[in-house]
Amino acid sequence: MSALLELRGVRAAHGRITVLHGVSLSVAAGEVVALLGPNGAGKTTILRVAAGVHPAESGRLLLGGRDVTGARPGDLARAGVCLIPEGRGVFPNLSVRDNLLMMTFAGRTRAEIEEIAFTRFPVLAGRAGQTAGTLSGGEQQMLALARGLATDPAVLLLDELSMGLAPLVVGRLYEQVAEIARQGVAVLVVEQFAAAVLGIADRAAVLVRGRIERQGDPGDGLRAELSALYLGSAT
Amino acid sequence: MSTPGTSTEPGRNENGPAAGPPDEARADRFVRELAELKIPDPAAGRAALWLRLGAVLMAAGVALAAAAYAVSHGTRDPLLQRDAITLGLGGVTAAVAGSALFLRYSLTGFLRFWMARQSYDLARLADRLLEREARR
Numbered sequence A: 001m002s003a004l005l006e007l008r009g010v011r012a013a014h015g016r017i018t019v020l021h022g023v024s025l026s027v028a029a030g031e032v033v034a035l036l037g038p039n040g041a042g043k044t045t046i047l048r049v050a051a052g053v054h055p056a057e058s059g060r061l062l063l064g065g066r067d068v069t070g071a072r073p074g075d076l077a078r079a080g081v082c083l084i085p086e087g088r089g090v091f092p093n094l095s096v097r098d099n100l101l102m103m104t105f106a107g108r109t110r111a112e113i114e115e116i117a118f119t120r121f122p123v124l125a126g127r128a129g130q131t132a133g134t135l136s137g138g139e140q141q142m143l144a145l146a147r148g149l150a151t152d153p154a155v156l157l158l159d160e161l162s163m164g165l166a167p168l169v170v171g172r173l174y175e176q177v178a179e180i181a182r183q184g185v186a187v188l189v190v191e192q193f194a195a196a197v198l199g200i201a202d203r204a205a206v207l208v209r210g211r212i213e214r215q216g217d218p219g220d221g222l223r224a225e226l227s228a229l230y231l232g233s234a235t
Numbered sequence B: 001m002s003t004p005g006t007s008t009e010p011g012r013n014e015n016g017p018a019a020g021p022p023d024e025a026r027a028d029r030f031v032r033e034l035a036e037l038k039i040p041d042p043a044a045g046r047a048a049l050w051l052r053l054g055a056v057l058m059a060a061g062v063a064l065a066a067a068a069y070a071v072s073h074g075t076r077d078p079l080l081q082r083d084a085i086t087l088g089l090g091g092v093t094a095a096v097a098g099s100a101l102f103l104r105y106s107l108t109g110f111l112r113f114w115m116a117r118q119s120y121d122l123a124r125l126a127d128r129l130l131e132r133e134a135r136r
Helices: A041-052 A073-079 A096-106 A110-120 A137-149 A167-182 A194-198 A220-231 B024-036 B046-075 B079-136
Strands: A003-014 A019-030 A032-036 A058-063 A081-084 A155-159 A186-191 A203-208 A209-218
Touching: A003 A041, A003 A186, A003 B024, A019 A041, A019 A186, A019 A203, A019 A209, A032 A041, A032 A137, A032 A167, A032 A194, A041 A081, A041 A155, A073 A081, A073 A096, A081 A220, A096 A110, A096 A137, A110 B024, A110 B079, A137 A167, A167 A186, A167 A194, A167 B046, A186 A194, A194 A203, A194 A220, A209 A220, B046 B079
Parallel strands: A032 A186, A032 A203, A081 A155, A155 A186
Antiparallel strands: A003 A019, A003 A058, A203 A209
């Protein structure tokens, strides 16, 4: 299968500051690609460009082989691009059930969404009436993932899934991400902490100062090079 | 590690906008839906530009109309007065058009949110009424 998501030579800026300098990256259906890099490398910006939320100054965004550069983020979301932002992206004042109800815009009924969410994350079923803001960090992240899955995504963009979570919880969440990918979803995961995601990734890319410094097999070779790449001493 | 293109996820709601053949893989459906996607001309989406143009037209129109009124009052020359009346009418037209543009592009976002909230509240009300009926 050819790439479902592809960025070709994307340049993007925040105001006058260019943060991406010609980034090229692709993710095929059923593949998990880990995008690693230090703080401020431009990882989140790549996800935002891929979701159509942040405009690319130049370069192209291709989804399913079609050039969709400039498409509205709402159209991309309806087609099946799902961005789960850093900070979980749930409505803290609404209950778990109401958070899931908000996703009925994508065409699924409340019952279907709850079945998907509660089957994959049974802990949420027991907390359906609880306000999302009072859930633990891991449960909130599960809710965010469940909300994403409710949209029946073809491309899943995850930003810092492990942020503020215990390693055990992170491991469980990434098991679910791997399971989602096995169902044919293209998954692009941004992570600052490589160990969490490299276990499930098919490929990894390291972004440093807006450029992909290394891309390929997430094996021991990459793990050994990461420190040098993060600290900028790689050639 | 994964098997590409073998979605076992159930398809969307049959009434949903994206229903397709039941055995169609998610990736294939995604490609099909994207092929049907109409990508707007970026120039058509410059809401901020239209909003600013509306504000400028509104302010300039009012200023022009006021200036024309002052000019027509400050002279006894009928030719100048007629010019001022024409300018004043142009100013009023510009102000009306500018106001319409400004309202169109400033209220859209607000109204969209308001309608979403109304829909949500109505759905909650319907749920509560149904629950009350069921308890009886």
